[in-house]
Amino acid sequence: MDTDVLVVGGGAAGLAAATALRAHAPHLGVTLVNPTPYNVYRPWLQYVLPHLLPPDDLRIPLAPMAEQHGFVFRQAEVDTLDAGAAVALLDGEPIRYRRVIIAAGAPTDHAALPGAARHAVFPCDLPGFTELQQRLDTLDSGVATIVLTGERISPGLEDAAWLARTRSMLARPGARIRLVADGSCFGDQFGSGPARRIRQRLEAWGAEVVLGTSVASIQPDGLTLADGRTLPSAVTAVVGALRGPDVKTSGLTDERGFFPVDAYLRSAYEPTVFVAGDAVAQAVPGVRKNWQLAVRQAITAAGNVVRSLAGDKLSTFDDARDRRLAGFSLPDVGGKAYLVWNGRLISSGRAARRIRIGFDRKHFAAYLPEDARWKRVPAGP
Numbered sequence: 001m002d003t004d005v006l007v008v009g010g011g012a013a014g015l016a017a018a019t020a021l022r023a024h025a026p027h028l029g030v031t032l033v034n035p036t037p038y039n040v041y042r043p044w045l046q047y048v049l050p051h052l053l054p055p056d057d058l059r060i061p062l063a064p065m066a067e068q069h070g071f072v073f074r075q076a077e078v079d080t081l082d083a084g085a086a087v088a089l090l091d092g093e094p095i096r097y098r099r100v101i102i103a104a105g106a107p108t109d110h111a112a113l114p115g116a117a118r119h120a121v122f123p124c125d126l127p128g129f130t131e132l133q134q135r136l137d138t139l140d141s142g143v144a145t146i147v148l149t150g151e152r153i154s155p156g157l158e159d160a161a162w163l164a165r166t167r168s169m170l171a172r173p174g175a176r177i178r179l180v181a182d183g184s185c186f187g188d189q190f191g192s193g194p195a196r197r198i199r200q201r202l203e204a205w206g207a208e209v210v211l212g213t214s215v216a217s218i219q220p221d222g223l224t225l226a227d228g229r230t231l232p233s234a235v236t237a238v239v240g241a242l243r244g245p246d247v248k249t250s251g252l253t254d255e256r257g258f259f260p261v262d263a264y265l266r267s268a269y270e271p272t273v274f275v276a277g278d279a280v281a282q283a284v285p286g287v288r289k290n291w292q293l294a295v296r297q298a299i300t301a302a303g304n305v306v307r308s309l310a311g312d313k314l315s316t317f318d319d320a321r322d323r324r325l326a327g328f329s330l331p332d333v334g335g336k337a338y339l340v341w342n343g344r345l346i347s348s349g350r351a352a353r354r355i356r357i358g359f360d361r362k363h364f365a366a367y368l369p370e371d372a373r374w375k376r377v378p379a380g381p
Contacts, residue, residue, distance in 0.1 A: 003031040005305055006088055006097040007071075008078050008247060010034030010062050011042075013103035013277030013294035015367065018071045020302035028306070030071035031097075033090055036126070037075050038062055041363055043291070044377075045123065046158040046332065049133055050166040052378045060367055078104070080248040083270040099272050099305045102259060103298060104245035106278035106289065109256075112149055112241030113182065115218035120147070120238045124155055128237075135235045136163070141174040142234030143208070145223065147215055149182035149240045151288060153189060154331045156239025157198070164207035165334035165381065178208040178231070180223070182215045185240065189329055191343025201333050242289070245279050254281050264314040265301040271308070274301040286326035291363070293322055330356050335380035353380055 007018045010032055018032040038059035047053040066073035076090040081102075087094050108122040121135070122128035136144055146160045160179040167175060179202060181187075187195050199209045214226040222232040244257020252269050253259055258281035260268040265280070267273035277294030287293070300317045307314050327342035330352065337352035338345060346352075361374040 002029075002096040003072065004028040004098050004309070005030045006095060006100045007032040008081070008088070008100065008102045009104035009245070009277070009279075010036070010039050010073075011103065011105050011277065011294070012039070012291035012363070013105075013279075013298040014101075015039050015060070015062070015065065016295040016298035017101045017103055017276055017302045019065070019069045019367070020299045021305065022069045022071055024303055025306045025309075026070060028309070031074060031095065032062065032066065032071055033074045033076050033078055033088075034062060035075065035077050039065075039367075040126065041360075042124070042155070043360065045129055046155065046162045047378055049123070049129070049136070049159055050162055052162070052166065053376060057373050057376060060364070065367060078247050081252075081273075083249060083252060083267070083273050086272055097272075099274065099309060101298070101301050101305060102245070102247060102273065102275045102279050103277045103294070103301075104247050104279050106242040106245060106258070108238065109150065109241040109243040110238075113147065113215050113218055113238060115223075116147075116238050119218045119220050120236045122239070123159060123237050124152075124239055132235065132237050136175075139175045139234055143176045143178050143232060145178040145180055145231065145233040145236045147180045147182060147218070147223070147236060147238045148185055149215065149238065150185070151240060151242060151282075153181070153185050153240040154329060156237070157186075158332050159237070159239065160207060161202055161205075161332075161334035162378075164202055164205035168205040175234075176206060176208065177202075178210065178233070180210040180215060180225075180231070183213075186211055190331075190338075190340050191345075194338055194340045194343070194345040197345060197348065198331070198333055198338060201336065205334065242278065247279075256281075258282070263316045264304050265297055265317050266304065266308075266314070274305055276301040287319070287322045288326075292359070295366075296321075330359075332356055335378060337380075 021030045041058045044058045062073045079089040081088045110117040121132045123132045148156045164177040216224045259275040260281040276297040278289045304314045329340040337356040339347040339352040364371045
């Protein structure tokens with residue numbers, strides 16, 4: 001099986017790239033490859049973890065999207081990408097392409113903290129999410145600890161907040177939630193004032209919040225902090241540290257497995273390879289990876305693939321908006337959104353909540369305009 005353009009990954013960037021390619025150049029054959037049969041809206045994992053939403057609410061099936069937009073969907077793993085030969089192995093089966101867009105995301109770096117790979121779970125990865133949910137469902141006593149570390153900590157904060165709130169409502173005092181921020185990551189992202197407000201919200205629901213120290217190691221039954229404290233933990237989850245996607249290539253990635261690109265989102269080492277989303281190596285300090293950025297990159301990468309095949313001049317990816325919003329955060333803390341900009345709390349009322357829900361609506365409206373599942377977001381406190 002051959003194709004003009006191979007898209008690796010069916011997340012926010014991959015689905016956006018495939019649909020944009022077909023819109024720009026319907027004459028091109030486009031094949032999207034993803035290991036699961038659906039696109040998963042990961043910002044809603046926080047609601048599924050305490051069973052406030054069913055898993056199906058997070059999913060956009062990829063086969064109907066392929067039929068609607070005219071690309072081919074293959075459910076498979078991309079084992080190896082031989083960019084020099086323009087061949088990829090899909091579950092061992094070769095597929096030749098003229099251009100490839102790598103949009104395979106960024107899994108959690110399991111080695112980010114000592115002992116984490118052996119003793120922690122990683123809920124931002126789908127298998128780790130399922131494991132954490134199963135363990136929490138049977139946890140009637142002890143402490144569940146969520147450790148924040150690395151560059152994307154908001155999902156862990158949101159998981160901890162919704163778990164603390166729901167367990168408080170369910171009157172399960174025997175099983176407690178603890179949030180531990182490794183190093184200065186919490187204050188760096190939210191600023192001292194907003195961090196204090198968020199901490200107070202968590203503690204009002206009975207959660208323990210540990211800030212101002214680092215995690216020295218994680219053990220089977222707890223974790224040790226750099227200040228010498230040992231905290232018992234029945235289950236420990238780690239959120240925030242990322243590594244490059246699980247795509248075997250030769251000479252296309254940096255030491256962390258991410259793909260360096262030029263201003264056109266083209267590989268710094270191979271002109272037939274374009275990259276979008278979390279798989280892109282960080283080029284702008286302070287700009288956090290998120291699905292909105294991933295979609296914008298995917299649309300630019302798709303357009304440049306079409307231009308490169310036609311021999312036309314490529315278009316530069318405009319990151320000015322992302323630079324301006326580098327200090328922007330909008331976490332959903334148990335149903336109350338906190339709009340933070342450059343360490344200042346701008347809003348934490350209904351307006352901030354409406355903005356947050358607007359992002360959810362935008363995701364589904366891009367592919368399913370009549371879909372109203374975004375209205376089922378759990379209500380605030």
